[in-house]
Structure formats: structure tokens, C-alpha cells
Amino acid sequence: MHVFPPTTPAALSVTATGDPLALRTAERVARMVSDLRLGLPVVLLGEPAAALILPVETLSPERFAALGSGGELVLTARRADALRHRPHEGEVALIPVPAGARLDWIQALADPSRQMPASAAVPQAPQHAPAPLHRAAIRLVKAAELLPAVLVVTGPDVVETALRNDLGILAADDVLNQILLPRDPRPVSDARVPMLAARNGRLHVFRAPDGGPEHYAVEVGTPDRNQPVLVRLHSACFTGDVLGSLKCDCGPQLQAALRAMEANGTGVLLYLNQEGRGIGLANKMRAYSLQDQGLDTVEANHRLGFEDDERDFRTGAALLRQMGIGRVRLMTNNPAKIARLDSEGIEVVDRVALKVGRGPENTRYLDTKARKSGHLLA
Ligand SMILES: Nc1nc2c(ncn2[C@@H]2O[C@H](COP(=O)(O)OP(=O)(O)OP(=O)(O)O)[C@@H](O)[C@H]2O)c(=O)[nH]1
Numbered sequence: 001m002h003v004f005p006p007t008t009p010a011a012l013s014v015t016a017t018g019d020p021l022a023l024r025t026a027e028r029v030a031r032m033v034s035d036l037r038l039g040l041p042v043v044l045l046g047e048p049a050a051a052l053i054l055p056v057e058t059l060s061p062e063r064f065a066a067l068g069s070g071g072e073l074v075l076t077a078r079r080a081d082a083l084r085h086r087p088h089e090g091e092v093a094l095i096p097v098p099a100g101a102r103l104d105w106i107q108a109l110a111d112p113s114r115q116m117p118a119s120a121a122v123p124q125a126p127q128h129a130p131a132p133l134h135r136a137a138i139r140l141v142k143a144a145e146l147l148p149a150v151l152v153v154t155g156p157d158v159v160e161t162a163l164r165n166d167l168g169i170l171a172a173d174d175v176l177n178q179i180l181l182p183r184d185p186r187p188v189s190d191a192r193v194p195m196l197a198a199r200n201g202r203l204h205v206f207r208a209p210d211g212g213p214e215h216y217a218v219e220v221g222t223p224d225r226n227q228p229v230l231v232r233l234h235s236a237c238f239t240g241d242v243l244g245s246l247k248c249d250c251g252p253q254l255q256a257a258l259r260a261m262e263a264n265g266t267g268v269l270l271y272l273n274q275e276g277r278g279i280g281l282a283n284k285m286r287a288y289s290l291q292d293q294g295l296d297t298v299e300a301n302h303r304l305g306f307e308d309d310e311r312d313f314r315t316g317a318a319l320l321r322q323m324g325i326g327r328v329r330l331m332t333n334n335p336a337k338i339a340r341l342d343s344e345g346i347e348v349v350d351r352v353a354l355k356v357g358r359g360p361e362n363t364r365y366l367d368t369k370a371r372k373s374g375h376l377l378a
């Protein structure tokens with residue numbers, strides 16, 4: 001096994017070189033995320049060795065065949081629990097890939113919608129504990145909104161392979177530190193948008209410097225920044241907001257929040273592009289299909305390997321700061337939003353309940369949120 005020095009070699013260093021064209025860590029991480037979405041391997045440096053990281057969801061059969069045997073499958077602890085695979089430590093679980101394992105076996109471990117092949121290998125206990133490298137790999141595929149499962153392959157020439165093939169390469173610790181940093185979205189453009197629910201609207205578009213998703217702020221009227229502002233933190237829901245899906249309450253909440261701002265004269269609705277509580281639309285549809293089999297919204301996330309809620313509400317606080325808003329009357333039933341704004345220095349002076357859109361198709365969903373996610377009922 002090739003043990004790579006824990007520090008990044010000078011040629012790959014992401015620390016400031018003085019060259020303004022040199023890539024910064026955030027940019028390298030952003031590139032890695034899009035490479036993984038494309039199915040390209042990336043290389044992470046760390047203990048126990050430099051490793052090639054391949055996302056299970058987008059891994060092609062050709063690349064898998066070229067890897068030869070060995071390696072480890074990294075799953076989240078949630079997914080390992082769903083597979084009843086133990087032991088695991090912390091947020092990730094390692095499964096050694098036996099010689100001759102097939103790609104469909106690996107895919108079935110990662111994806112609950114796939115059938116285990118008839119001659120499937122039995123997952124073995126790992127030979128060592130998960131390292132930061134494994135956690136970094138999972139964070140990257142989650143940021144790519146893929147299934148949270150990666151293949152990790154170590155070997156004597158991993159770094160050479162990366163350099164020869166122009167693969168992304170970064171220290172695992174750099175990835176972890178960068179992914180934990182709050183995003184700082186910058187305003188890009190804004191214009192007047194009169195809406196059915198609120199005539200006097202203005203849409204502001206914000207972009208994160210790391211190339212992450214854009215977020216929007218809908219400003220109704222011109223709120224007085226010296227007074228608490230009526231605010232809604234809304235997370236993207238293509239099915240509810242655009243299609244009018246009855247499986248959730250997002251569409252009615254969006255419209256009711258805008259109407260309340262119109263009635264109030266002013267307000268700000270943040271539209272955060274964190275679809276599916278941060279797992280992305282493709283994974284949300286995977287969760288919906290598990291819900292069609294009887295799982296509730298939280299169980300379905302866990303079965304896929306996700307936490308109940310993968311959103312980062314620091315983005316909401318950053319947007320409010322950008323808009324000069326420090327005190328809010330927050331329209332929500334979700335105490336996690338209040339706690340996060342508070343801890344980010346945005347004072348939640350008042351909570352305004354937002355109870356609309358309950359119907360036969362979403363009763364179980366709303367009840368589960370109240371029972372398992374602490375949503376307030378009144
Ligand atoms: N993963 C997953 N996401 C869902 C499901 N149903 C809705 N969502 C997503 O959940 C989010 C709903 O967000 P919010 O409207 O902020 O709702 P909330 O966290 O319940 O908080 P409040 O509405 O403020 O009380 C959106 O991103 C939806 O896409 C589901 O069954 N599974």
C-alpha cells in the first residue's frame with residue numbers, strides 16, 4: 001500500500017502561491033463536485049493512503065472494469081444501518097470489495113431501488129476504521145446530489161494516475177474544511193417582478209463564489225431595516241412549487257407567505273435552492289418511490305443513506321445579512337430554522353405560524369414532520 005505523506009506536495013499545494021490565476025481550494029472542491037457528477041474519478045490525499053474516489057451512481061462499467069479488484073465501498077452510517085451492516089463508526093461505514101465483485105452488487109448496496117444480484121457477495125467487516133478521507137468523499141458526493149456511496153481505491157500509483165489523466169486532486173482535510181465553511185452569496189442582479197400574490201415585488205439573484213446553486217430573495221415592498229422584517233425561508237420544491245403536488249404543503253406555503261407580505265405591506269421571501277431538504281430532485285424522487293412502498297419521509301431519506309434534513313440554513317442567514325436585515329419575524333413551523341438564524345446572529349423577534357395546504361395526500365407527511373422533526377403544530 002502506498003502511504004502518501006500527510007501534507008500536500010508542493011506541486012499540488014492549494015495554499016496561496018501569489019499567482020492570481022492559481023486555483024483556490026473552494027474552486028478545486030467545486031470542480032471535484034462537478035467531476036463526480038460526470039462520473040469522473042477524483043483523488044483525495046490523506047490517511048491511510050492517497051485514494052481514487054469513484055461515485056457509485058455515475059461510475060461507468062468500463063471504468064469499473066479498468067479498476068481491477070479490491071477497494072472499499074464507503075456508505076453513510078444511515079445506509080449501513082438500512083442494510084444491517086455493522087460495525088461502523090461515526091458518519092460513514094466501510095465495506096471491503098471482494099475480488100471479482102460485480103458493479104451491480106456495489107450498485108445494489110448503494111441504491112435501495114436495485115435488486116441484489118443472485119450470486120451476490122456478503123459484505124465483510126472492514127479491516128480499519130473510517131478516516132477523514134472517507135468522510136470527505138461522502139461529503140463530495142452529497143454536494144453533487146448523488147447517492148451517498150463511493151468506491152475508494154488505493155494503490156502505489158494513484159497520484160501518478162491523477163496527474164497523468166488530469167484528475168482533480170486535493171487533501172481530504174482541505175475538502176472537509178472547505179465544505180464546512182459558510183457560503184457567502186453575492187448579489188448579481190435584481191428587477192421588479194409584479195406577482196399575483198404580491199404586486200410590488202422585486203427578485204434579487206445571489207450567487208455563491210464557489211459556483212454552488214444560485215439563491216433568490218423576493219422582496220415585497222421596501223421593508224424598513226430598523227424594524228423586524230417579515231421573512232420566510234422557503235426551500236425549493238419543484239413538485240410542490242411548480243407542479244402543485246399534493247404530497248407536501250410547499251406550494252400553498254409559498255403563495256400564502258407572499259400574500260401575507262402583500263397584506264403586511266413588506267416582507268422578504270428567501271427561495272433557497274436546497275431541493276428535497278438538500279438531497280436534490282433525483283434523490284427526492286427516489287425517496288418518493290420508497291414512500292410509495294410505505295416508508296415515511298424521514299425513513300425514506302435514511303434508507304437512501306441521507307440524514308432527515310441535509311439543508312444548511314446558514315445560507316439564509318448570509319442572504320439576510322447581505323440585504324441588511326438583522327431582525328426578523330419568521331414565518332415557519334420549523335424550530336431548526338429559528339435556531340440556525342439565532343446562532344448566526346439574526347434575531348428572530350417573533351415566529352409567525354404558516355399552516356396551509358393540509359389535505360388527504362399530505363396528512364401523513366405533515367404528521368411525520370411534527371412527530372419526528374419537531375415541527376410545531378400551532
Ligand atoms: N427529502 C425529501 N424532501 C422533501 C419531501 N417533501 C418535501 N421535501 C422538501 O422539503 C423542503 C420543504 O421545505 P420548507 O418549506 O422549508 O419546510 P419545513 O422545513 O417543513 O419548514 P416550514 O415550512 O418553515 O415549517 C423542500 O426542499 C422540499 O423539496 C420528502 O418527502 N422528502
Ligand SMILES: [Zn+2]
Nearest residue numbers: 237240248250
Ligand atoms: Zn414540497
